[in-house]
Amino acid sequence: MNRNLSQRHNICLADDQKTMKRIEIALKRSKELDQTAMMDQASKDYNHEACKNEMWNPERFSLLYKTWIWEQASPDQKVKLNQLFWIAYYSQIISAEIATIFFNQTSAAALYGMEDFRVVCDTLDLESAQERAHIHAFKTVSEKFEEEVFGERIFTYPMRTPFEKTMLFSDLSEFKQWWRKWQLQAFTAISANSAFVGCQYFTVRGLRTLNGKIVQHQLSRYFTEHPDKDNAPVPSKISYYHFIDESFHFNTSTIVSHDVINSLPKPSKIESIIGNMALQGCQKDHYNFSTAINGIFWYDPAIYQTIYKLMRSKVFNMNHNDAVEAVRRAFCEESEGMLASYKTHRESVDSYKAYLQDFHYINKENKELTLMASNNLEKHLKTxxxxxxxFKKKAA
Known part of the structure; x- marks a missing residue:
């Protein structure tokens, strides 16, 4: 067909056959190794009694690991803290994946308005379906676990929209939460109408997935190194299946944000500003690091009440004063666990810098992760x- 009739844009993905081929191969392999059926089966197979006495992750991936609470815990309590890491971690992942499903579709809406981008949109459709399977598996296990162990929610929550705050435990005030919700709604409209902003979303998604890879690869190893894989805890299997899918999702983010974006017209000034605002928002989300859970950027004070509730539960059975003191010693004293979380935070900063170094539209503050990198152990403890x-006064 005559090029003038088949293409509406001077620049199109078909002109970059190398990138087009990479996307096609990635989609083919993702379909071949799709873990959705395995995820769904694992959700059906989960039985609390069958795996309640075994850890689900490598030991160091336990809630409050190497804090005062961990050091005082009995062997049975340490198993529960290890399982609670899984519950807490994947409850956070659910929040992120709800947003991913939504913004995959708004970005695809903009990209499908360009020529030759169907293969990218087909890839995002597959990923969104996989994310729904992930969410179902995480929610099924987590809610059954909390019902059996506590009889109430600790880290889980009812389904939510993508406009809620992504970070479950954050330092956002009510006004900041409202403002963030408005920003996300505005970004929705823009990303559905701007192919560049739609592609740029995958720069942010790439950073978030990159952080996940640091932890999720290690979580998946509990299953891959288990001596009896057939009888390994179902949650450890889910961690493994999730890691396989997410490895392809990270590959998609990298190709779209680094290569596909080059097949679009250069961004306008306002599109560049919006792209940098999104990255600044990511820095804000990832500024904190959590003493309670290595690899998640939670704001520690926001989780005090939850940990107090855990200490008062039948798992730890502490009285009020002991529970308050446990919170103080876990979060206000430097510990090996706190240092490990800070180290992961620094690793994330370095990996983000490497990921962003080749982008021309990104400003210096975002390329150097100025805000995120400014946090440190001294500030963390002071806060x-x-x-x-x-908290102590309110808990009295």
């Missing part, structure tokens, strides 16, 4: 100690 005094 935790100050917030604890307020």
């Amino acid at each position: 935790n100690r100050k917030a604890f005094e307020s």
Whole structure:
């Protein structure tokens, strides 16, 4: 067909056959290794009694690992803390994947308005279906676990929209939460109408997935190294299946954000500003690091009440004063666990910098992760100690 009739744009993905081929191969392999059926079967197979006495992750991936609470815990309590890491971690992943499903579709809406981008949109459709399977598996296990162990929610929550705050435990005030919700709604409209902003979303998604890879690869190893894989805990199998799918999702993010975007017209000034605002928002989300859970950017003071509730539960059976003191010693004293979480945070900063170095539209503050990198152990402890005094008064 005459090029003038078949193409509406001077630049199109078909002109970059190398990138087109990479996307096609990635989609083919993702279909071949799709873990959806395995995820769904694992959801059906989960039985609390069958795996309640065994860890689900490598030991170091336990809630409050190497804090005062961990050091005082009995062997049975340590198993529960290990299982609670899984529950807490994947409850956070659910929140992120709800947003991913939505923004995959808004980005695809903009890209499908360009020529030759169907293969990218087909890839995003597959990923969104996989994310729904992931969410179902995580929710099924987590809610059954909390019902059996606590009889109430600890880290889980009812389904939510993508406009809620992504970080479950954050330092956002009510006004900041409202403002963030408005920003996400505005970004929705823009990303559905701007192919560049739609592609740029995958720069942010790439960073978020890159952080996940740091932890999820290690979580998946509990299953791959288990001496009896057929009888390994179902949650460890889910971690493994999830890691396989997410490896392809990260590959998609990298190709779209680094290569596919080059098949689009250069961004306008406003599109560049919006792209940098999205990255600045990611820096804000990832500024904190959590003493409670290595690899998640939670704001420690926001989780005090949840940990207090855990200490008062039948798992730990502490009285009020002991539970408050446990929160203080876990979050306000430097520990090996806190240092490990800070180290993961620094690793994330370095990996983000490497991921962003080749982009021309990204400003210096985002390329150097100025905001995220400014957090440190001293600030973390100061914030935790100050917030604890307020928590202690309210808990009295």
